[in-house]
Amino acid sequence: MSDEFVFGWHAVEAVLKREPERLQRVWIQTGRQDRRVKTVTVALDELGVSWQLVHRRELDERVAGVHQGVVAQVGKSQEWSEADLLALLDGADKPPFLLVLDGVTDPHNLGACLRTADAVGVQAVIVPKDKSASLTPTARKVACGAAETVPLVRVTNLARTLRELQERGVWLIGTAGEADSSLYQADFRGPVALVMGAEGKGMRRLTREHCDLLINIPMLGHVDSLNVSVATGVCLYEALRQRQG
Numbered sequence: 001m002s003d004e005f006v007f008g009w010h011a012v013e014a015v016l017k018r019e020p021e022r023l024q025r026v027w028i029q030t031g032r033q034d035r036r037v038k039t040v041t042v043a044l045d046e047l048g049v050s051w052q053l054v055h056r057r058e059l060d061e062r063v064a065g066v067h068q069g070v071v072a073q074v075g076k077s078q079e080w081s082e083a084d085l086l087a088l089l090d091g092a093d094k095p096p097f098l099l100v101l102d103g104v105t106d107p108h109n110l111g112a113c114l115r116t117a118d119a120v121g122v123q124a125v126i127v128p129k130d131k132s133a134s135l136t137p138t139a140r141k142v143a144c145g146a147a148e149t150v151p152l153v154r155v156t157n158l159a160r161t162l163r164e165l166q167e168r169g170v171w172l173i174g175t176a177g178e179a180d181s182s183l184y185q186a187d188f189r190g191p192v193a194l195v196m197g198a199e200g201k202g203m204r205r206l207t208r209e210h211c212d213l214l215i216n217i218p219m220l221g222h223v224d225s226l227n228v229s230v231a232t233g234v235c236l237y238e239a240l241r242q243r244q245g
């Protein structure tokens with residue numbers, strides 16, 4: 001049995017739907033008899049996955065986070081490699097629409113970015129292997145199921161991956177508060193990767209140097225920057241607006 005857990009209804013239902021083979025055991029809080037519990041337990045029975053009704057206390061001890069009364073023990077998800085990413089891009093029938101997170105370390109931010117990435121149709125989220133949040137149970141919970149729908153590609157050398165994307169005609173749009181162009185001047189309609197920086201320091205120098213364009217999100221008040229997941233949401237929805245138009 002693995003020591004990886006997924007919790008919260010959206011996250012568990014997403015594994016059930018997308019990667020049911022990963023489910024090993026499920027615990028559900030006693031006292032719930034709604035339709036959601038029924039649907040999930042019937043599906044688990046059909047798959048032959050064992051599940052158990054337990055007291056809330058037991059769930060609290062198993063995971064640190066808001067579990068909403070459901071916790072699943074799951075096998076490791078298959079990690080996407082750079083080769084998988086390039087194969088995905090080569091086989092795609094739509095222009096690439098990617099998100100790069102250069103050193104986002106907070107699992108809440110990773111989860112929130114994945115959730116928005118799923119909502120706007122981003123094909124993959126790319127992160128460097130080192131100094132980045134991984135798909136912890138908290139990240140999966142915050143992602144609300146998007147951790148199971150949006151491939152997370154962990155690469156050893158982000159600069160090299162960025163070059164490979166550029167060679168495939170992907171335009172790298174980096175974000176930085178001090179950039180001269182505004183988000184609203186950028187053209188997101190073609191093959192693009194939006195590049196976001198880390199919570200504290202922003203993008204690393206080499207990442208920034210690879211970007212074809214740097215954009216800012218206008219800030220009219222007294223604070224210097226937005227939370228990275230909020231900034232990601234603002235930029236991805238502008239991109240979606242243009243791509244749909």
Ligand SMILES: C[S@@+](CC[C@H](N)C(=O)[O-])C[C@H]1O[C@@H](n2cnc3c(N)ncnc32)[C@H](O)[C@@H]1O
Nearest residue numbers: 175176177196197202203216217225226228231
């Ligand atoms: C909290 S900010 C980092 C602030 C950091 N002090 C810096 O100099 O970049 C984290 C990331 O969110 C994005 N971001 C936040 N506010 C932004 C803004 N006003 N314009 C563009 N990007 C922004 C950028 O990707 C940034 O690297």
